[in-house]
Amino acid sequence: MNKKLLEVQEIRFRYNSAFALKDLSFELTAGEMIAIIGPNGSGKSTLLKCVSGLFQPEQGNITLAGKNIFDYTARERARRVAVVPQETALAFDLTVAEAVLMGRQPHLKPFQRETPADVAKVEAALEQTGIRSLSQRSVPTLSGGERQRMLIARALAQEPQLLILDEPTSQLDITYQGEILGLLQRLNSHCQVAALVAIHDLNLAVQYFDRFILLAQGRILAQGRAAEVVTDENLRQAYASRAVEIIVNRHPVHQRPFVTVYPKQQQAFEPSGRKKGAVE
Amino acid sequence: MDGQLANKITGYGGKEAGEPVSSFVKARRRRGQLVIALLLLILLLTLGTGVILGAVKIRLSHLVRALRLWPDSGLPVDDSTKAIIIELRLPRALLAAMVGAALALAGACFQALFLNPMADPYILGASAGAALGATLAFLFPVDQLPFGIGLVPLAAFTGAAVTVLLVSRLARSGNYISLYGMLLSGLAVSAFFSALVSLLMYFSHQRLQQIVFWLMGGLGRANWLYVRTSLPYFIVGAAVVQIQARALNVLLLGEETAASLGVEVERTKRWLFLGASLLTATAVAVSGPIGFVGLIVPHVLRMLVGTDHRLLLPASALGGGILVVAADTLARTVIAPTELPVGLIMALGGAPFFLSLLKRRPPL
Structure with missing residues (x-):
């Protein structure tokens, strides 16, 4: 692997x-x-x-x-490789099933229609992303989260x-x-x-x-x-900024890095014990 | 997919409700096929009606006998009726069907390519180019041409083709055709050529009426030669766009997404522009510019069969054929024996119809 x-x-x-x-x-x-x-x-x-x-x-x-x-x-x-774009074109009224079915495009030969196997893969992708119940909905009526799931389902249908x-x-x-x-x-x-x-x-x-x-x-x-x-x-090097200060702590729950961003002027907001963070 | 694994992945647990996609796909396909079969039937009926109706009324039995559609021992049809049917009405009805089909196909293609339901076949300046060609042909007439087709349609076709090539050349940088560039240069070139046509008309004096009449769009000159000459172009154009139908579906998702789904975007776009422009040029060459067909027909049929172009394109072709044959029949009969230009009928009926559609169902 x-x-x-x-x-x-x-x-x-x-x-x-x-x-x-x-x-x-x-x-x-x-x-x-x-x-x-x-x-x-x-x-x-x-x-x-x-x-x-x-x-x-x-x-x-x-x-x-x-x-x-x-x-x-x-x-x-x-x-x-499947790409999940940030947004999708919405000029025409497609249903979720139609849009996800397009993920099978790279697997179809010229003039070939979607076979039951292709449809089954679309079903699986809809199931995995939890939007099977939305399959007949029109894409423009979806919420942002539903649309994101639809785009991921289409990418999954590409296998x-x-x-x-x-x-x-x-x-x-x-x-x-x-x-x-x-x-x-x-x-x-x-x-x-x-x-x-x-x-x-x-x-x-x-x-x-x-x-x-x-x-x-x-x-x-x-x-x-x-x-x-x-x-x-x-x-600090990547996000070099005059306006904000960046501080990384440990998160109390999961112990992973935790990033805090605050305006540089508001010195009072700076947590104690991290004084060397004030770079000028 | 194993149900349990799917549940693990969705993180929801429990099977979700929802109609299976397979039944939806089947239902959509069946519905599309039904609509296409119905449209084919309506087209045949409209063609029949178009042949029967006119300044000279023809009985259905005459039509049946003249075309030998049915073994019949009744009285033979007299020669003048037969001539009206076979030499006048039939080629005209067929040409009208072809023009309508070509415009509707081109309209459906351009609407999908530009991701805009308001696009029409003339969006790249084909009608302005054809008008310029035709106007020049009216002003500098040559009596005989080798193939007998006449200078005007030839000049109109050339004008349309040259304009579309010019527009796509203007919108091209390297290997990439910009759709916005295409749209804008189409507008600009159209405006320029229309101005040239107006200029020529201003100085055309005795030819003015001919030009104006041509610009209104009509099928008055139809004969078998027109049908024979234009049919191959129509068939090639229609085949090119139908071959790209599935890629056209994917292009609805935007160019970048289409590319990531395995469509060779630039190549596909080029074929589609070529096919749709060939169809438009052919239509405008034989009939002059007829508006609204390419706009309305794909719009209405999209409501009936959906956005799958494998079904939408043939359905639009049939619908466009029906519309123009019907409009031409009307144009010949409302104030018979005088004819109205079919383009005029289309604009008079088409614009209000289109507005009522927009009112009822706002575009997305």
């Missing part, structure tokens, strides 16, 4: 002049879950788009299951080895955030689907992920377990 699924080697990518990703390398083994954290504009989404084959890096290699990701046809790649999620929780309330990440965790442990997840909420991420990659200005600043990555120094 320790097979290398994804290998990113020294990739560089730029939109216009400045590099959005600079000499970035990491590996992901089959069935592993990695959270990609970092400030806005640090290259999280760009990295995910490179790994899903949408953007081609200027330099470096991305290898998926032993083969360069750009040597796959779109269809072959879609059978291994991928790797799920790529860009900010899956950013538009959800606190209970849905936990539900979605919990669902991912269970999918990961029961079905051995690997996942690469860009996520903003550090305190949420540390509870659900074991491995982290911290990006800052297109480079990897740190990677490893939560305790190694989510630290005072790393976060």
Whole structure:
């Protein structure tokens, strides 16, 4: 089970002049879950788009299951990697079942119709994500959390080895955030689907992920377990800000890192015993 | 999927209620097939009615005998009736059906490509380009052309094709066609060509009436040659878009998502633009610009068969055929023996109908 699924080697990518990703390398083994954290504009989404084959890096290699990701046809790649987007186009009125059925697209031959086996896989994906009862609902009428589940169900219907999620929780309330990440965790442990997840909420991420990659200005600043990555120094360096102060404590319940952010002016708010945190 | 494992994953426990997707998929497919069969029947009836009705009334029995649809020992049909049926009404009805089908197919494609239910076949400037071509042909007439098809449809087709190619070239950067770029350059090129047409009309004096009449859209010139010449283009265009029907479904989810679901987005887009533009150019060449068909028909049929283009495209083609044949029949009969342009009928009836649809069911 320790097979290398994804290998990113020294990739560089730029939109216009400045590099959005600079000499970035990491590996992901089959069935592993990695959270990609970092400030806005640090290259999280760009990295995910490179790994899903949408953007081609200027330099470096991305290898998926032993083969360069750009040597796959779109269809072959879609059978291994599924992307859960932040939002979905809603110009037309699709039902949940129809939208999830599209996840079978990469498995269908030209002119082939969905077989009962395809439909069964869609049923399973709806069941796993807990939205079977919504299968006849029209997508535009779904709530944010339901829509996120629908997008994950579609990705599962692709039967991928790797799920790529860009900010899956950013538009959800606190209970849905936990539900979605919990669902991912269970999918990961029961079905051995690997996942690469860009996520903003550090305190949420540390509870659900074991491995982290911290990006800052297109480079990897740190990677490893939560305790190694989510630290005072790393976060201050990554999220260098004049306006807020960042402090990392241990959470009293789960003992994992706990990040607190507060405005720099309000010195009174600073907890005692952490005086060296006031950097000028 | 093992039920217990599924429960572990959902974390809910207990089987969830919900109609099985399989029955839904089957029901949707059956409904689509039923609608298509019904539309086919209605199209045949409309074609029959279109042939019978007109300035000269024709009896159903004459039609049946003239077309040898039924072994019959009754009186033979006289030659003039037969000529009206076979040389005038029949090619005209068939051409109307083809024009309607082409416009509705193109409309359905453009609406899906642009993720906008308000898109129509002329969105890339095909009608303005065709109008410019046709106007030039009216102003500089050549008496005989090698194939006898006439200069106007040829010029209109060329105008439409050149315009669409120009627009897609303008919207293209490298290997990527921007949909917004396509939309905007379509608008700009349309406006420019329409201005050129107006300019030409301003100086056209005695040809003005011909041009104006052409611009209203009509099927008055229909004959078998028109049908024979345009049918291959229609078949190729329709086949191209039907082949891409499933990819078109996935494109409804947005280009990036479609790419991540295994669709070669740029290639698919190019084929679809090509097919839909060929259909539009063919239609506008033989009939002039006829509005609203490409807008209304896919809209109505989407309500009936849903958004699966494997069903929606053939259903739209049939629906478009029915609509234009019916409108043309009306155009020939309301103030017979004088004809109204079918484009005028369509706009007069289509616009209020469309508004009533919007009122009843607001677009998403």
